[in-house]
Amino acid sequence: MLFSKLLIPTLKEAPQEAEIVSHKLMLRAGMIRKVASGVYTWLPLGLKVLRKVEGEVRTAMNNAGAQEVLMPMVQPKELWNETNRWEKMGKELLRFRDRHDRDFCLGPTHEEVITDLIRNNVRSYKELPINAYQIQTKFRDEIRPRYGVMRSREFIMKDAYSFSVNEKCLDESYINMRNAYKQILQNIGLDFKIVKADSGAIGGDASEEFHVLAENGEDTIAISTNSEFAINTELLLEEGEDIKSLEGKDSPDGKGIMQIKKGIEVGHIFKLGQVYSNDMNASVQSQEGRSSTLYMGCYGIGVSRIVAAAIEQNNDEKGIVWPVSIAPFDVNIIAIGFDKNEKVANAATDLYEKLSNQGYDVILDDRKAGFGAKIKDSELIGIPMNIIIGKLYVEKNEIEMRTRDGQISLVQIDDLEVIFNHFK
RNA sequence: CGGGGUAUAGCGCAGUCUGGUAGCGCACUCGCUUUGGGAGCGAGUGGUCGUAAGUUCGAAUCUUACUACCCCGACCA
Known part of the structure; x- marks a missing residue:
């Protein structure tokens, strides 16, 4: 969605x-x-x-x-x-x-x-x-x-x-x-x-x-x-x-x-x-x-x-921390500059489809808003996993996977297996 | 129902004491610039001040009644 x-x-x-x-x-x-x-x-x-x-x-x-x-x-x-x-x-x-x-x-x-x-x-x-x-x-x-x-x-x-x-x-x-x-x-x-x-x-x-x-x-x-x-x-x-x-x-x-x-x-x-x-x-x-x-x-x-x-x-203090079983979404793909940067938009949409096809409940934050606003909302709403596609991706093809409790890891966007492994 | 409290723009609040015709922050709209921790500048939109009656030249402000909502108690998944 x-x-x-x-x-x-x-x-x-x-x-x-x-x-x-x-x-x-x-x-x-x-x-x-x-x-x-x-x-x-x-x-x-x-x-x-x-x-x-x-x-x-x-x-x-x-x-x-x-x-x-x-x-x-x-x-x-x-x-x-x-x-x-x-x-x-x-x-x-x-x-x-x-x-x-x-x-x-x-x-x-x-x-x-x-x-x-x-x-x-x-x-x-x-x-x-x-x-x-x-x-x-x-x-x-x-x-x-x-x-x-x-x-x-x-x-x-x-x-x-x-x-x-x-x-x-x-x-x-x-x-x-x-x-x-x-x-x-x-x-x-x-x-x-x-x-x-x-x-x-x-x-x-x-x-x-x-x-x-x-x-x-x-x-x-x-x-x-x-x-x-x-x-x-x-x-x-x-x-x-x-x-x-x-x-x-x-x-x-x-x-x-x-x-x-x-x-x-x-x-x-x-x-x-x-x-x-x-x-x-x-x-x-x-x-x-x-x-x-x-x-x-x-x-x-x-x-x-x-x-x-x-x-x-x-x-x-940031918001809800849902148990994965009842979180409204499994993943939030935070696409920074979705409306302006075609590379970001394409990568985000592509990853959205791949994760959806794997059966994950995924939301794509395509709003025209900055990183701060998007991550704050995601933390408030309590989505267990965030995938951030932004500057790092544009420069080095890297995306950031960040759990609701703040664990961060950088992944190459083509490394789907590594990405999926984060959900286990 | 008993006790306490609140009601002003979508949200948070100021203004009420001491009456003079409503303001701030955020949000929202438009434009330009932005885009990794709630962006900046400029220009805008939005309120019969919970309702009704009264006092007054004049009421968000004073008086009375009512209503809604919240908190404490009895009820319960």
């Missing part, structure tokens, strides 16, 4: 509305723009990252045997009445009426809709387990939207729902999703912890949260230095624990000592058991020929929140 043709309105200064680093950088890099409080437009650059995160999630879900569906954002009151949640939910459930005066809401989650689908279309235990997921826009009328896309009212979530005949099978589905979530965050390249959590309003037996560790995290978690043990301090507070005195104590599992960290909750998995399937009469015929109420699990990942969390964890 040509930089000059893409809408990438970068800013030198962060708008006053932004408080935390990820929000500032997303605005400055031209990834998002606010439409209303907690409601954002994703511009081309932001959308590219969002799509890459979606891709990582989708791949891992499919590999785990889940199947993709797409449910409506608009849901009828009748379904929510079945679980009594129309009454139970507060104002975060945005309700409205259609022209026939029928009540609807914007879906903050989809237990009712998916359970309705399964109960109407699955008859036998032989068809189970089923795990259906979607990647979709959710709306929660949050009391206080905050920090840009980190806690917005409208956001993209991957939500998966598993249906099993018995508790043991639910456990298997749960572990399966737990592993898939680990895989997703590892593949993206984020530092995270799995944390025991309060199962909260959604209800059910057990739940764990996936937290990306970052200083601006909204949650406080207690983790062990030497094991997987981690717990949300909200749970400890309920038990009357004094959080501050925990730091430095032995971990309850005997391995390592406790540390208090800040985390961003990007995923949450629940064993729901039969809460919703009881309310909604979701059952199948069991092996014994009797009606058997389904066991459910639900598994959420905040796709748009991961974008913000990744920035929160990976940035420096």
Whole structure:
């Protein structure tokens, strides 16, 4: 793609509305723009990252045997009445009426809709387990939207729902999703912890949260230095624990000592058991020929929140430092004097095509701007690799390869193998 | 909803106390010169000062009401 043709309105200064680093950088890099409080437009650059995160999630879900569906954002009151949640939910459930005066809401989650689908279309235990997921826009009328896309009212979530005949099978589905979530965050390249959590309003037996560790995290978690043990301090507070005195104590599992960290909750998995399937009469015929109420699990990942969390964890004074897996582009070819110097333009275009043909996601900065402006933008946007074609090339056929973290090497432009090797 | 704050050009800000008809930097447009760390010179464009009402000869500035947005708390992917 040509930089000059893409809408990438970068800013030198962060708008006053932004408080935390990820929000500032997303605005400055031209990834998002606010439409209303907690409601954002994703511009081309932001959308590219969002799509890459979606891709990582989708791949891992499919590999785990889940199947993709797409449910409506608009849901009828009748379904929510079945679980009594129309009454139970507060104002975060945005309700409205259609022209026939029928009540609807914007879906903050989809237990009712998916359970309705399964109960109407699955008859036998032989068809189970089923795990259906979607990647979709959710709306929660949050009391206080905050920090840009980190806690917005409208956001993209991957939500998966598993249906099993018995508790043991639910456990298997749960572990399966737990592993898939680990895989997703590892593949993206984020530092995270799995944390025991309060199962909260959604209800059910057990739940764990996936937290990306970052200083601006909204949650406080207690983790062990030497094991997987981690717990949300909200749970400890309920038990009357004094959080501050925990730091430095032995971990309850005997391995390592406790540390208090800040985390961003990007995923949450629940064993729901039969809460919703009881309310909604979701059952199948069991092996014994009797009606058997389904066991459910639900598994959420905040796709748009991961974008913000990744920035929160990976940035420096110059801008964003994307993990390669979700960077908007793999390479930026910075062509200095593209509009004036034919030799530069030809070489840049030629290299652009060669790299694209190799399957790299490449952008060519063909703008009429100086080196300083171009490299600053590239650093702000966080593209992992820059290839600079300028004076050195004109004089000595050399191009400069420069990573986002500042490692520089000079390469002959015809040395394609050497160039490609830099991407490994 | 409770507490705190902000609102002047696309972004960052000054002007408000002490009323006199709006300014700076960046960005943007045109021209020429530039092109390896956000280029220079020259000439320009852009604002019913958040909205409404009031006080006044006169309001960005004073008064009142409203709205939007941000921050701290309860909610959550």
